[in-house]
């Protein structure tokens with residue numbers, strides 16, 4: 544059976560492609576999700592993609608993934624920097640969470656340097672544009688193999 548991986552995107556990421564393309568690139572979220580599904584197939588991973596601008600939806604999906612998936616890749620957008628609820632959700636489920644960002648948040652405004660989620664994540668990948676998601680899928684492939 545292929546492992547299931549949830550790829551979750553948070554607020555404003557539905558605007559990718561037209562949102563600050565100099566920072567986030569020209570690809571739309573649909574482009575990135577399609578890329579994740581395709582790359583997942585090459586790794587034998589079943590990739591489920593969701594996006595919401597609402598923090599509670601992301602929390603609910605963390606819990607759902609905890610029951611049916613082997614890992615989560617999450618770009619929580621600005622909630623990364625504020626959400627204790629997402630930190631707690633990541634700790635409440637027994638599967639690895641990888642935090643990703645398109646931009647290198649450490650090379651940007653100081654308020655983006657702090658992640659509430661990172662201490663509860665298995666790891667963080669940022670600064671590689673859409674490739675951040677691909678690198679995270681590769682990492683989860685290795686992790687899920689280790690836990691089999």
Ligand code: DQA
Pocket residue numbers: 554555556618619620621622623643644645646647648655
């Ligand atoms: C982002 C970085 C966050 O600071 C920002 O709020 C976003 C996008 C990124 O992918 O680079 O919405 O998560």
